[in-house]
Amino acid sequence: MDPNTSPRCPGTITVRRNPPRRARATPQTTPQSFHLPEIAPFPNDDVLSAAQTPEIPPTPLPKPENKNLKVFLRIRPLPSSPVQAPRVRPKSAWPQNPVKKNAPPPGAKISKNKNPAACLTVNDSQSVTLSTPVSSKESKRIKSETYGGFSHVFSSDSSQFQVYERMMKPLVEEFLRGRSGMLAALGPSGSGKTHTVFGTPRDPGMVPLALRHIFEDTEPHAIQASRTFYMSIFEICSERGKAEKLFDLLSDGSEISMQQSTVKGLKEVIISNTELAESLIAQATLKRATAMTNTNSQSSRSQCIINIRDVPPKCKGVINPKSNGASLTIIDLAGAEREKRTGNQGTRLLESNFINNTLMVFGLCLRSLLEHQKNRKKPLQKHFQSSMLTRYLRDYLEGKKRMSLILTAKSGEEDYLDTSYLLRQASPYMQIKYNEVEPSNIVSKKRHYQASSIMDNTKLSPLSEHLKRMRLVTEHTDQNDEKNVEERKTVMEDASTLCKLESSSSVTFKPECDSQVQSERGHIIMQNFAKVIWNVLKQYNSKLKVAEMEIESLKESIGYEKKKYLELETHLNEFKACCTCCKRGKIKNDPEDCSSVDLDQPHNWSKRLSTVFLDSYSLETFHAQSSSEPSVGQFDEEEPILVTSCMQLDSENSDREVLSLSKPEHQSALQESFHARSSSEATLDQSDEEPTLDTSCSRLDSEKSDREISTSLSKVEGHNALEVEAGSKIQSESFNAPSLSEATLDQSDKEPTLSTSCTQLDSEKSYGEISTSLSKVVDHNALEVEAGSKIQSESFHAHSFSEATLDQSEEEPTLSTSCTQLDSEKSYGEISTSLLKAEYHNAFGVEAGSKIPNESFVSSSLTKDDILDPLSPQDVSSTKTRNLVGDSRGKIGVDSSRKPPKPKRTLVPSSSMLSRDLSTFDLCDESEKLKGNRGTRKLPAPDPKRSNGSISLLHLLQSRKSNLHRLA
Numbered sequence: 006m007d008p009n010t011s012p013r014c015p016g017t018i019t020v021r022r023n024p025p026r027r028a029r030a031t032p033q034t035t036p037q038s039f040h041l042p043e044i045a046p047f048p049n050d051d052v053l054s055a056a057q058t059p060e061i062p063p064t065p066l067p068k069p070e071n072k073n074l075k076v077f078l079r080i081r082p083l084p085s086s087p088v089q090a091p092r093v094r095p096k097s098a099w100p101q102n103p104v105k106k107n108a109p110p111p112g113a114k115i116s117k118n119k120n121p122a123a124c125l126t127v128n129d130s131q132s133v134t135l136s137t138p139v140s141s142k143e144s145k146r147i148k149s150e151t152y153g154g155f156s157h158v159f160s161s162d163s164s165q166f167q168v169y170e171r172m173m174k175p176l177v178e179e180f181l182r183g184r185s186g187m188l189a190a191l192g193p194s195g196s197g198k199t200h201t202v203f204g205t206p207r208d209p210g211m212v213p214l215a216l217r218h219i220f221e222d223t224e225p226h227a228i229q230a231s232r233t234f235y236m237s238i239f240e241i242c243s244e245r246g247k248a249e250k251l252f253d254l255l256s257d258g259s260e261i262s263m264q265q266s267t268v269k270g271l272k273e274v275i276i277s278n279t280e281l282a283e284s285l286i287a288q289a290t291l292k293r294a295t296a297m298t299n300t301n302s303q304s305s306r307s308q309c310i311i312n313i314r315d316v317p318p319k320c321k322g323v324i325n326p327k328s329n330g331a332s333l334t335i336i337d338l339a340g341a342e343r344e345k346r347t348g349n350q351g352t353r354l355l356e357s358n359f360i361n362n363t364l365m366v367f368g369l370c371l372r373s374l375l376e377h378q379k380n381r382k383k384p385l386q387k388h389f390q391s392s393m394l395t396r397y398l399r400d401y402l403e404g405k406k407r408m409s410l411i412l413t414a415k416s417g418e419e420d421y422l423d424t425s426y427l428l429r430q431a432s433p434y435m436q437i438k439y440n441e442v443e444p445s446n447i448v449s450k451k452r453h454y455q456a457s458s459i460m461d462n463t464k465l466s467p468l469s470e471h472l473k474r475m476r477l478v479t480e481h482t483d484q485n486d487e488k489n490v491e492e493r494k495t496v497m498e499d500a501s502t503l504c505k506l507e508s509s510s511s512v513t514f515k516p517e518c519d520s521q522v523q524s525e526r527g528h529i530i531m532q533n534f535a536k537v538i539w540n541v542l543k544q545y546n547s548k549l550k551v552a553e554m555e556i557e558s559l560k561e562s563i564g565y566e567k568k569k570y571l572e573l574e575t576h577l578n579e580f581k582a583c584c585t586c587c588k589r590g591k592i593k594n595d596p597e598d599c600s601s602v603d604l605d606q607p608h609n610w611s612k613r614l615s616t617v618f619l620d621s622y623s624l625e626t627f628h629a630q631s632s633s634e635p636s637v638g639q640f641d642e643e644e645p646i647l648v649t650s651c652m653q654l655d656s657e658n659s660d661r662e663v664l665s666l667s668k669p670e671h672q673s674a675l676q677e678s679f680h681a682r683s684s685s686e687a688t689l690d691q692s693d694e695e696p697t698l699d700t701s702c703s704r705l706d707s708e709k710s711d712r713e714i715s716t717s718l719s720k721v722e723g724h725n726a727l728e729v730e731a732g733s734k735i736q737s738e739s740f741n742a743p744s745l746s747e748a749t750l751d752q753s754d755k756e757p758t759l760s761t762s763c764t765q766l767d768s769e770k771s772y773g774e775i776s777t778s779l780s781k782v783v784d785h786n787a788l789e790v791e792a793g794s795k796i797q798s799e800s801f802h803a804h805s806f807s808e809a810t811l812d813q814s815e816e817e818p819t820l821s822t823s824c825t826q827l828d829s830e831k832s833y834g835e836i837s838t839s840l841l842k843a844e845y846h847n848a849f850g851v852e853a854g855s856k857i858p859n860e861s862f863v864s865s866s867l868t869k870d871d872i873l874d875p876l877s878p879q880d881v882s883s884t885k886t887r888n889l890v891g892d893s894r895g896k897i898g899v900d901s902s903r904k905p906p907k908p909k910r911t912l913v914p915s916s917s918m919l920s921r922d923l924s925t926f927d928l929c930d931e932s933e934k935l936k937g938n939r940g941t942r943k944l945p946a947p948d949p950k951r952s953n954g955s956i957s958l959l960h961l962l963q964s965r966k967s968n969l970h971r972l973a
């Protein structure tokens with residue numbers, strides 16, 4: 006035991022640590038053991054070159070051996086026994102009509118010629134010789150006829166397969182390459198057309214063989230896997246030999262229609278395999294109209310058309326599947342029949358005629374095409390329009406598509422005539438050429454566009470470009486995906502044989518018609534859709550902004566209108582209050598009254614002239630012309646001269662009111678349609694601290710308007726202040742009012758001269774009230790002129806001219822007033838003028854008021870040179886009145902033939918009262934005395950009522966009178 010080692014404790018647990026890990030030695034492997042196959046670089050060049058030119062070129066299209074119309078001839082074998090003679094269709098014949106399969110009709114003739122001689126012999130593969138039967142030789146038909154140039158002549162012992170290989174297979178192959186083709190079986194009844202086309206289950210004809218070829222089992226990975234075929238079968242038959250009808254043989258036999266060259270409502274059935282296609286064909290042949298004739302126990306009574314159309318399924322998203330692809334058409338024509346031979350009668354005879362006519366039209370179309378090709382000067386006749394069959398086959402019959410004919414003939418002697426007729430008729434068709442044939446798919450596109458209204462050619466070209474671009478992009482993005490490249494190669498190989506079209510074709514079905522292309526197409530569509538939506542939203546946004554702006558402007562206008570409305574309401578209230586004041590006769594007493602013009606003291610005076618306020622004009626047609634000229638002239642010191650006014654009012658059917666206001670806040674304008682021309686001139690000429698005011702000329706033209714015009718002029722200079730306010734408010738529907746007012750305040754030697762105003766109003770059907778007020782107060786002088794007129798009429802012509810001249814010399818006022826002329830019809834008018842002058846101890850007041858209720862009147866009032874002589878206050882006024890009709894209250898210038906029962910409005914009471922007072926005052930008496938008997942009528946008795954204003958005026962005048970007497 007090692008001494009260095011301590012004895013082991015029995016309770017000790019030994020923990021073994023993991024030894025430190027060591028990296029394993031790298032196995033010595035030779036590089037050869039990891040020899041990875043080198044990844045071949047992406048064959049860009051190959052792929053790109055394949056994209057341009059398929060690596061595996063498709064089977065080259067065999068150049069048409071014969072550019073002419075292919076015409077084949079098949080000779081039906083002679084019946085071996087009378088039983089098999091054309092009367093009875095063998096039970097094994099395919100397809101069979103179970104209803105009519107039991108055969109021989111009661112009256113059917115059975116050939117007794119057990120060994121019929123053949124009249125048609127095959128010379129070679131392309132020619133036959135038609136020999137005249139013995140019976141016909143007797144009728145001088147001696148020579149035999151040789152018909153050559155057939156594409157191929159199938160002898161009576163030719164099998165269906167041989168016929169298919171020689172005749173049908175090239176068509177099918179071209180069809181699978183995208184070239185449309187058509188085969189029509191033509192021949193007399195019972196010659197084997199139906200047998201050739203459909204065959205029997207044991208001996209299938211061209212259609213079943215073609216379908217088998219199409220769904221060839223030997224090429225499962227080739228063309229058929231990438232294509233879908235549609236098949237349709239319909240027949241064209243006659244309705245009692247007259248109208249043509251179409252019946253769909255794949256549906257329940259429903260009737261369909263044709264528009265131009267397009268069949269409407271035709272059912273197309275996708276055929277995915279041969280069995281399905283053959284069953285559909287059997288079903289269709291059972292539905293087909295057949296009948297027993299002397300020549301055929303199951304004679305076809307209609308033209309049967311089988312159409313097989315191919316659609317590349319992977320391009321469904323790109324191009325409408327029904328708009329492209331080649332079509333293979335096989336037509337089993339009804340056999341030509343001779344009445345003698347068939348013995349048809351009645352309906353059968355009509356059917357026979359229809360069949361023969363259709364065949365004749367068919368032949369005419371081909372003959373016309375042939376002649377047109379031979380001689381281009383000959384137009385291509387439009388025989389195709391004569392029947393549905395030729396309309397449907399228009400492209401073929403006009404040489405736009407290739408077609409082939411299989412002539413079926415019977416070689417028996419008794420069929421000589423039918424065979425001879427067929428060969429003579431159809432052999433020239435071999436000369437028809439197809440040098441200028443349009444690409445088949447284009448022609449088919451045209452037709453299908455008509456039926457399906459799909460993409461047009463303009464959209465196809467960019468689409469093709471897009472497909473090319475997509476192909477390149479896809480190739481670059483999938484460079485490293487070898488598998489995809491392989492698949493793409495395969496697809497290209499397949500498609501190269503499938504989609505190889507003519508170079509002139511506008512549509513190229515590239516192998517890139519895959520799901521990626523479809524998704525890209527959907528993306529493009531969505532992009533375009535989004536753009537459209539975006540544009541629409543932009544338009545709506547702009548419209549919304551415009552609408553918001555309009556709303557804002559409307560809000561502003563509403564606010565402005567509200568504000569205006571409030572102002573008008575305030576004005577109205579004030580105006581009402583003013584009216585109330587006027588009614589209470591406070592106008593003259595209150596120097597601050599709104600209807601007064603005050604000229605205050607010389608050194609601190611304010612002159613307020615308020616005149617011509619037109620308020621509340623409401624009329625339909627209004628022509629108003631107003632002119633007033635008040636003038637105050639003072640020739641002597643401190644004596645004013647007032648000359649006022651000329652007023653002319655013409656009104657018709659109007660309602661107007663003119664009032665005087667002094668407050669500027671009463672000026673407002675409201676109008677709906679307003680044309681106003683206003684001109685005002687105010688001249689304040691002051692010499693020796695006295696102002697001269699010339700104002701104003703205003704003219705208003707308005708139609709259907711409500712307006713209020715006010716002008717204010719104020720001047721305060723030194724101790725002088727002159728304020729002129731003119732306000733007018735006119736409400737009318739049709740208004741033309743020229744207004745001219747002039748106010749001249751001329752003062753010399755501290756005395757104002759006021760000349761105002763000329764107002765002329767022409768109105769129709771209007772109601773008007775005009776009130777003017779002029780007031781002047783100079784120290785102890787006060788001059789107040791108030792003129793008010795209120796005219797209400799339906800048809801009103803008023804002409805008022807008034808002049809008032811207040812001429813004062815040596816402290817005596819001179820007042821010359823007025824000339825008033827009123828012409829009115831059906832009107833009510835009230836005019837009042839007030840003139841007041843007070844100077845020191847002199848006071849003079851003139852108040853003239855007129856109130857004219859009248860429905861229709863023409864009045865002229867002229868008051869001129871009414872001089873208020875201070876020495877003889879009683880003679881201060883003279884009035885010249887013509888045709889005056891007045892009352893005791895001072896109605897002047899009224900000539901009324903018709904008076905309204907009641908006035909519509911009441912004038913300002915103060916004015917009217919004042920005018921009445923004036924009329925009762927001595928002035929009136931004096932004026933009457935001065936004029937003597939110029940007045941032709943007596944004025945009514947004066948009104949004893951007097952207003953406060955008039956009383957004050959009277960007091961002033963009386964005091965003035967007493968002073969004068971005292972001085973005297």
Ligand SMILES: Nc1ncnc2c1ncn2[C@@H]1O[C@H](COP(=O)(O)OP(=O)(O)OP(=O)(O)O)[C@@H](O)[C@H]1O
Binds near residue numbers: 201339
């Ligand atoms: N090549 C042929 N080999 C054997 N049988 C044939 C041949 N061609 C025609 N037949 C027979 O002749 C009979 C009449 O043929 P098919 O009905 O095809 O004539 P068709 O021309 O169609 O007459 P239709 O115009 O009246 O319909 C049928 O029973 C058919 O089996």
